[in-house]
Structures are given as C-alpha cells and as structure tokens.
Amino acid sequence: MGIFSSQKSCLGVDIGSFGIKIVELKNEAGKARLSSYGFSEAKTVEDKDARKNDIDYMAALINKILADSGMTSREAVAALPTFSVFSSIINLSNVSNLSQKDLESAVYWEAKKVIPLPLEEMKLYWQEIEDSGPKDNKKIFLTGAPKVLVNRYIEIFKKAQINLLSLETETHSLARALLGNDKSIVMIVEIGANTTDIAVVDASIPVL
Secondary structure, three states, X not given: OHHHHHXXXXXXXXXXXXXXXXXXXXXXXXXXXXXXXXXXXXXXXXXXXXXXHOXXXXXXXXXXXXXXXXXXXXXXXXXXXXXXXXXXXXXXXXXOOOOHHHHHHHHHHHHHHHOXXXXXXXXEEXXXXXXXXXXXXXXXXXXXXXXXXXXXXXXXXXXXXXEEEEEEEHHHHHHHHHXXXXXXXXXXEEEOOOOEEEEEEEOOEEOO
16 A cells, blocks of 8 residues: 555545546555545636646646545645656666665666656656566666656645645556556556557566
8 A cells, every 4th residue: 555554544646638536545454445536527628728737727626626525635646647757677787786876876877868858857766676687687667757747746736735645657556556466467558538558567567
C-alpha cells in the first residue's frame, strides 16, 4: 500500500484531458477499501481548455467532485499522464564501488542520452532494479517529468487545500492496482480520450 499504509484514508486523483476521476480509499486493518468515487467530464472544448489552463478552475472542480461524492480525506496521490513522462531502463557498469553521490552523477549523465529535453527542465526519479545482473553492474529504471507539469499539479492541489503526498506515472499506478504482487510479464493497454498508452510490465517495472 506504500504511502497509504500510514494514512487512515487517501484520495487517488487522475487528471485527464477531458475528465477528472477521484477515488477515496480507507485503511481497514492494513487493507485498502474503496469508500467513494467521483468524476467530472468536459462537455465542451471551452470547458476542456479551462481545465488545461486555469489552475483555480481545476482546484474548484476537484473540491466539487469531493463534495458531491461525500469524500472527506484531504490527503492525495496523483498520477501524471503517461504521454508527458519519459521512462527508460539504463545500464550502468563498474559501479559497485561508487558512492551514492557518484552513482547519482552516473545516472544523470546516462539520463542525458535518453531524455530528449534539457535535464534542467526535468524532475528525475530513479530506482535500482533488483536482481539486475552481475554485482558490478546495475540496471536503473529512470523516469523524467517536465518541471512545468509537476509544478502545475503541485499548484492545483495547493489551491484546493489538499496535501499532495506523491506524484507518480499512470503506468505505475495501473501496474500496482491491476497486478498487485504478480511478477509475470503483462501488457497493459490504457485507452484514453486523446491517447492510447501501451506498456509492458515485468516484475512491477514498466520495461517498454
């Protein structure tokens, strides 16, 4: 349950191109139970554009969904759209004796090779893949999200007076929700209003 394990209740928020979907989960004896859910879909192009450009409008809309659905939690985890986030698996060799600072530097320089935007404009997150081969080598799962996008999400939740606990990619959210502890190789297909995202997940890691 990750972050949610320390919360009595938590919101899961998905902000899409045409709609916002929210669930409220409650912690019951260490297990997540769906308490309530709600959503709002744009009816016009003008409404869609307002959702894209107006932070105050988005914050008010989220709070309206919460009120209409009877949700009370003010803690949330949100998903960044897959098409706006860059993910890649990078391989590092001869790194067993590197300090944490040097390892971070090595990841940064490899990230410059696979992310097509200046890293100064990106928020980077990375994690080592377990059982990634020889001891002296490491496989790293790297994710980069534009700072503009991340800051927009932070500002929306700040305006809504909701504590944003974490931002993650839609692919990670789907893998955890749909697969749980299943470590087999699975393809996940998400069909949205504007895009269809396809991911191959192996041992909970999106490898493609």
